[in-house]
Amino acid sequence: MTLSAHAQQEIPKAYNHQDVEGKWYRFWEESGYFRPVAPNGKEPFVVILPPPNVTGELHLGHALTAAIEDALVRWHRMRGEPTLWLPGEDHAGIAAQVVVEQQIAKEERGLTRHLLGRDLFLQRMWQWMGTYRSIIAEQHKRLGASLDWSRERFTLDDGPVRAVRTTFVRLYHRGLIYRGERMINWCPRCATVLSDLEVDHQELDSHLWYVRYPLEGEPERFVTVATTRPETILGDTAVAAHPDDSRYRELIGRRVVLPIIGRPIPIIGDEAIDPVFGTGALKVTPAHDPVDFEIAQRHKLPAIDTMNLDATMNAEAGPYEGMDRFACRDTIVRDLELAGLLDHIEPYRHAVGHCDRCDTVVEPRVGLQWWVRTGPLAEPALRVVRDGEIRIVPDHFARTYEHWMENIRDWCISRQLWWGHRIPVWYCADCGRETVPPLDDPMRDPERCAHCGSEHLEQDPDVLDTWFSSGLWPHSTLGWPDDTEDLRRFYPTSVMETGYDILFFWVARMIMMGLANTGQIPFHTVYLHGLIRDEKGDKMSKSRGNVISPDELIQRYGADALRFALLTGNTPGNDLRVSHGRVEAARNFANKLWNATRYVLGQIDGRVDPADAYIPTRPLEDRWILSRLDRATETVNRMLADFQLGEAQRHLYDFIWGEFCDWYIELTKVPRADGVPSPLPVLVATLEQILRLLHPFMPFLTEELWQALRERAGLEGEALIIAPYPEPQPSRRDPEGEAALDLVTDLIRGLRNIRGEFRI
């Protein structure tokens, strides 16, 4: 008989649970709701689910997160610890806004958010968000995630909004948030600034153009510069060389004439110039290059912005006004050549920044934006990891973390978007200065300018980087800035489990912000899992068309099979290839256990007391399986304590299939002599314990089988989800028995071998 559709696919019925205070709780179906068990003296085990973006449905990465976290949570819950696994969703600023912008453009050709207006557009965003929020919750329930849905949070809920406002106001008044004009990463397509982390550097084959700048007053003499961006010539305000460079020393202080537009610009000396690169002379474009911007600051050079926000050339570009930056590049190169000012061209490969959201080439430009001063926040965040107060699994990521934290740069947090936390800053129409709400009441919108008293205030139109609110997640979800019972009881949390790809984006920020706001670490352990790939090792993506959805796999093989497959052979920090074959193997294992249970159920004829398994007169095979069971119990607990979920699973798999099914069940079929006790209590005791051991990994199947076994054999307990997790008991260990039976199995295998060879 094969596994029923029921066990494979359906969500089991709800179960009731009475806690030690006598309160009843329901969980699974209907609400998917499970509250922490009442206090029993044990430390709470707390996991905050990384909130999925409300941009779409869950993918296999989310399923992996759920499988790992649910296994940990169930294990701790069964050990009698009060557990909290808190769900939530992220508004996902730019990612979500882009999706909805595309949506409205599709519905009505050419409709943009600007045509719709801020309020109407945000209404659409909330609509979208509501839809996906419930889809995401539904998918988690289908995966068997035992989350506490009564505590579900969304990053734009009132609580998190208050946490964000409070954090911004406090950091502002501490001088750790400031507005400044600096070099920024601008995405011309998304029309917003990006943080350094959101820029993806890609190596591209390009050219190095060598351009001659005639000396002022000596049109026959040139300074030749090498550039990868000829279109920025229009914004040059100097040419620089190393002050010790003998080729240029005598020219410093003189001027060259900018080709095409004929503007004279100075030749300056600056230590930052590498004499061996190119010609040793650098064109300085302060408005469109980070290095040039710094040089310009040192030499008080003007910055000329030659581009519009959509990366077309502006009026400063003279004849090129209105041209796209890349079209302008081609045109300028041709014009330089015609003017005889193009010395030569070399092929050149270099890294160019791209928007990690839309892959557009990022334009470095000067902009007035809001920043977090990260230095003072990074120092304690570095210390807690170095001191081991926060453990990172696998530990080699601690070094990656430290390296990043040591070289951290200020974090640009303003975004020119509408979907997100609005920046709580008001500008005065009269004096032009900024007003931020007071420390003692961060939620109050200021009515008058803090500097001149004017009532003509306008709030900053921008919103905050999504990761700003994500960085507060472990404490904002528990009620901070209020001093709540949840915060006291569940913070710091136990484990933050997420993908290594967001170590800097998210984990690092949570540690900095958690320490800054609460003075405490946000979690004790960081568990980083790898990325999901397809069977060829490629990243799954819609454009590649190689995406396998969790729903599809659940439908076909069952949620337990998917969960088991995701943890099999997976170790922290390593990527995982997922294929149908992998899930099929897990499904076969589920089926094996289903059938073994069916056999045991068939042997039961009335009440069975599992305690009878441990009477002293047991024959060898009984003592063997009980000893092996205890060994497996010890191993699985040890592996789980060390976050080796895949290994724990593998030991269970080997024990269940290779020892319980292949050997023990078969041995019990051999008729026993008179006076030898029946194997039935051993079968029941072993199976019952197997189900408990496996429950964190395969919750649906084990619960269903356990309920059937309980009913048939008249066992104690109400539901497996709250049954005690097995602990090893040295008294059950029987090394001599194990060794003796190993001899027997070797003998049998030898006989079968001989029989096979002689075809008996």
Add this chain to the structure above:
RNA sequence: GGGCGGUUAGCUCAGCGGUUAGAGCGCUGCGUUGACAUCGCAGAGGUCGCUGGUUCAAUUCCAGCACCGCCCACCA
């Protein structure tokens, strides 16, 4: 330019200072009497990337090298 990871059976991956190095899939042969063909039994298949070093003992620890991959990075 820095940093990190990988290299183990045909494929995908576990593992490990100490008996004959494992799993899944694939492969070969046999098998339909009531747990299970989504299965059973038997089996083939690996000089654990290369070169040194530490050790009684190295696939495992250390160093160097070679490929492969990833992350970080303001040489135009």
